[in-house]
Amino acid sequence: MALLRLLSTDFDGTLIAHPSSGRCSPAFAEVLRLHRAMGGLWAVNTGRGFDHALEGIGIFGAPYEPDFLLTTEREIFLRTGEGDWRPDDHWNETCRQRHQELFSRADHIFSKIHELAASSPDVTLIHEEGELVGLLTSSEAVMEEIAGFILREAADLPEFHFQRNTVYLRFCHRDYHKGAALGELCRRLAIGREEVFAGGDHFNDLSMLDGKYAAFPCCPSNAIDEVKSVVRSAGGYVASNVAADGVAEAWKFFTSRP
Ligand SMILES: [Mg+2]
Structure with a gap:
């Protein structure tokens, strides 16, 4: 058992x-x-x-x-004895820094994604705090195509990856x-x-x-x-x-x- x-x-x-x-x-x-x-x-x-x-x-x-x-x-939060939520500062901060560093080298990929979204009504970009963090597609079939597109565009930056769930996709470092x-x-x-x-x-x-x-x-x-x-x-x-x-x-x- x-x-x-x-x-x-x-x-x-x-x-x-x-x-x-x-x-x-x-x-x-x-x-x-x-x-x-x-x-x-x-x-x-x-x-x-x-x-x-x-x-x-x-x-x-x-x-x-x-x-x-x-x-x-990718981020970790722990519930305290009082029922509040406390971030795992070390892990979350390291995670944030590694993403920032990776994304600073990914302008060419983000440019292609912006171009794609501008030309397709089926792709909507998602921003958080002014930063492009992911995208939403009109269907799962469109998502399949977009996932392939990003992988091709990111071929020269293998750490650049994404997590996808139905019609949502979030960019990430491959390690997270x-x-x-x-x-x-x-x-x-x-x-x-x-x-x-x-x-x-x-x-x-x-x-x-x-x-x-x-x-x-x-x-x-x-x-x-x-x-x-x-x-x-x-x-x-x-x-x-x-x-x-x-x-x-x-x-x-x-x-x-x-
Ligand atoms: Mg799920």
């Missing part, structure tokens, strides 16, 4: 289906209670920014707050993704990969589902085929239920098998 000390769950598409009420399902609430009763910890590992993640977690209304929030596929953030959290907590459960549904979850950082990866039935394939290859569990009910099904599978 698996002794799971840490759950790392994506949020959109994994804990909440779209469209849905955004509320925690009874089956997942039960799993959280059981996991917590055994001293287990829970990280929400999402592509959302910090404020947007907190908003979603508020609506979700789980019986317990997560212990950790890993946001924008959900798996790396989860790995750093486990290093801090002295938790081994054989004690970690991870659940996700889309491209931006692949880095935490390939077995490197979590020995117990899973996905709900609504996950994309690429995710199901990676989860199966890593010896994980592909659930037959949707979203949080699928995650709960996977947790019960791992914790009850001999």
Whole structure:
């Protein structure tokens, strides 16, 4: 039987289906209670920014707050004993500096992306604090094309990469993704990969589902085929239920098998 000390769950598409009420399902609430009763910890590992993640977690209304929030596929926040959120200053600042340094060498890639967005009504650029951070496409088919375009344009700068989730894409350093953030959290907590459960549904979850950082990866039935394939290859569990009910099904599978 698996002794799971840490759950790392994506949020959109994994804990909440779209469209849905955004509320925690009874089956997942039960799993959280059981996991917590055994001293287990829970990280929400999402592509959302910090404020947007907190908003979603508020609506979700789980019986317990997560212990950790890993946001924008790379930053780490820890819940304090008082229930406040404290950034992991060292990791987040190093992450910020490495992105700043990389993006300062990527003007030629950003120029091409600006040109593309100016000529296509199907591509909308996303800015945060005045900086271009990602883009939104009119469909997943368009996203597939844009992802290929960026990879071609960034061929001379291999550290330049992105995380994509349905019609959203965020630029990033190749070293930073959900798996790396989860790995750093486990290093801090002295938790081994054989004690970690991870659940996700889309491209931006692949880095935490390939077995490197979590020995117990899973996905709900609504996950994309690429995710199901990676989860199966890593010896994980592909659930037959949707979203949080699928995650709960996977947790019960791992914790009850001999
Ligand atoms: Mg997702």
